[in-house]
Amino acid sequence: MSRFLITGGAGYVGSHTVLALRERGEEVVVLDDLRQGHREAVPPGVELVVADLSDRKQVKEVFASHKFDGVLHFAALSLVGESMREPMRYMAENLSNTLWLAEAAVKAGCMRFVLSSTAALFGFPKYIPIDENAEIAPVSAYGESKLMAETGLKWAERVHGLRTASLRYFNAAGADPQGRLGEDHNPETHLIPLAINAALGLGPELTVFGTDYDTPDGTCIRDYVHVTDLADAHLRVLDVLNERPSVRYNVGNGNGYSVREVIETVQRVSGRKVPYREGARRPGDPAVLVASNQRLREETGWQPRHESLEDIIRTAWAWRAAHPQGFSSPAAKSEAA
Template sequence: MTVLVTGGAGYIGSHMVWELVDRDEPVVVLDRLSTGFRWAVAPEAAFVEGDIGDEALLDDVIARFGVDAIIHFAGSVVVPDSVADPLGYYLNNTVKSRAVIAAAVRNGVRHFVFSSTSAVYGDPPTIPVGEDAPLKPLSPYGTSKLMTELMLADVAAAHDFRYAALRYFNVAGADPKGRTGQSTRGATHLIKVAVETALGDRPEIQVFGTDYDTPDGTGVRDYIHVADLIDAHVRALDHLRAGNPSLIANCGYERGFSVLEVLKAVERVAGLSLPVRIAPRRPGDSPKVVARSERVRQVLGWAPRWDDLDTIVGHALAWERSRRRRNDLR
């Protein structure tokens, strides 16, 4: 049977596809290539270009490839953009996720892994934040993901259907084997932007807010290596296939770094100083979000392999340099 990976040409999705291929799993990718790249998809995987909101296409892909599990990454992910365009985010992240879930139920696909986010917590009152914390998103992005989680829970209660919703903290780094990495045009991820600045692609890096209630005044986040995140997805898929119950779990390291600490790590690894400009806070940003991750460790037996900030930065930097050697700066 085949795993359908929506958004499998994007940053995290392409890593998922490579991991499934490494496991000799048949894979089909559905991606409209709005932010992803066809070249990022492992050549062993089948590829269909199209929109996840196209229910007839979903039915065809599931039937044609014999899909028995869906790993759903496709969606929009930039918090400030969601504040400016809430309806676009509710369409792409919620309405179209409903289409994917409906296709799963309609076609008897019983296993579903969903790319959720720590943004569902908003500004949590307790750090580190556990899965039982209040869900109070600060942005339409976070709300759009939470709405999908609620749909999944309701569908699982009504149908023979189980899901894992993995709440990501800040994903960074690149495939340790150098096969794929963050390549999105105009990406806003801090480590990606800092590495591009270090290599001269951006004139400076902006720090959005230095007046937060944190040790150095800048926002604090829990940065997780993309390869460790993908390992959690594989384990979640195996968990569901083994007949275990649905799961909601944080994916993070239980350790936070401030914006300035991350920039220092990039300077350390790259061996240079970054041009930094202080800017106002961005709407929708939380002061501090760090995971409590006992659940993913205990239930899935997950343990990080790449939980060193300099290693994460080093893999991101190596990926950017490899793209330049290939002249692949699309």
């Protein structure tokens, strides 16, 4: 049995990865400040350390009290719009917290480090699907902050031999098929949960930002990867780092779906109407963003188990319908007990 430190393990992708590690028989310690994470998302029997990554003393204490076989780093500021209002905060916090965490890992002899990165590194891509050879040109402070973190980890590899993996993905979606975990952000900015909330009457009507793009139905096309498939990718690259030095992978479903297709699928799965209105384009929104997963498949054997949009939305709908207040719902609290 190995032991892993998961930062941001009470958050959306992090908690699903914790669950995947536990199901594999591994021991896990979660470090989360709970600004966006939820105590109820941490599975029973998993140690939760409530701490801020900027508190270097607490981070050192976590490494001093446990021997870890690897770190999976999910904790980060991650809202693109907010990053354009507070760019210095995003770049300072996302970079410094990653580097301090990597430094603590190296000093403790923990030499595997997986960064949950972002395909926002690629900005406006020149071709689709976006592979690992695409030009790196972020157009947001969030994307730039993740690029800086990746660069810092390259130096940790070069100088200290830290083996690092960066997983670059766009839109995590869906929920644990067994209904144990789901997506609960405040504020919520992701299309699928916003459409589901609108259908349930839990939020305002959905806004479709732009209907005149050069796509089959005029709305933006995006790549959605099921959160449990994304968790599986993180576990697979951990194993790769046993055999190889640092790696970078793009993670995607391989298929793109438009905003209208998402709305129609939510309506079909739920049997409810999604109230929405058409609005103007948002500045900086590319027409199509789809990530390639070819290298990840070839080098790790990864394959998405939930490829269809309907399957992805069905799991998201099931969890949200059963937990209308998210992790504040009585059902979520009883499951965590």
